[in-house]
Amino acid sequence: MRLRSSIAGILALALIAVTGCGGAEEPAGGAGGSGPEKVKINVGTIPVLDTAPLQIAIEKGLFKKQGLDVTLSMLAGGAEAIPKLKGGSLDVSFGNYVSFFGAHAKGAIDLKIVSDGFRSAPGTHTIMVAKDSPVRTVADLKGRTIAVNTKRNIATMLARVAAKAHNIELDEDKSFVEFPFPEMESVLKAGTADAVVVVEPFGTLIGRSIGARVLWDLSQGPTADFPIAGYAVTSEFAKANPDTVAAFQRAMAEAKALAADRANVIAAIPKYTKITADTAADLAFGTFPTTLDATSLQRVTDAMRESGLLDETLNVQDLIVAGT
Incomplete structure (x- = not known):
């Protein structure tokens, strides 16, 4: 587990172009039984530990199982997701809740949270x-x-x-x-x-x-155990593509259940970064909630108000798209 080289060199390799699911399968079918309204979707992501379940979903074919063909786009941070979601170059994006809630509260974008992503733990x-x-x-x-x-x-x-x-x-x-x-x-x-x-x-x-x-x-x-990030879509996308959103949610819920086993996350990390499995085993891990909980997410908006990042209380429940 020697790691003497410059992190800039190592992590330049980590920012690789991540491949999408590829291929086609018969849609699994959503609430209406006809499958996703939009099969090919672009998902924004960041090459950090938090997004391991997204990689697991691709590797294990969980999106394909739900009738989705996912292409990933690398982002520098959650703030970058906002204009790309609004402009339509991303259909779904991973991002931190502060950026998402702040942009929504200011009217920069009308967002819906479709999947919880990551909660902190010591060292994360x-x-x-x-x-x-x-x-x-x-x-x-x-x-x-x-x-x-x-x-x-x-x-x-x-x-x-x-x-x-x-x-x-x-x-x-x-x-x-x-x-x-x-x-x-x-x-x-x-x-x-x-x-x-x-x-x-x-x-x-x-x-x-x-x-x-x-x-x-x-x-x-x-x-402690703080909600850090999740996956969002625009309200317009959620309204026009309810079965696509539901398919994404099902795939991610299954992937996050697998991510509850630390070994699965350790195995996934080297596949979307250049970090070895030995090094991945030493990383601090948080948790990957399989469901969206408004009470937990409300902690974020409360902290934002205390920090001056929100002028008024934001009711997180209004932003959540319940899973199926």
């Missing part, structure tokens, strides 16, 4: 600093810069919640700078930012590669 989301950094506590982040993959999303909110617990107020515009996850090692090495917010597998890889330290685990206290 962390603030990290360079090995020799003078930053030793969260309080030391006052007046410093933190790199995140995108602003006003789950990363900045979790960091702000952690800072607030240490009587530090972080500013969305002044405290954060944006860099893709694969560049976080270089950011720390060059001192471009004082700290980085990373998710697995990047946290483990950065730690091994340059000895970066975990300053704070973002899955504890008020953000």
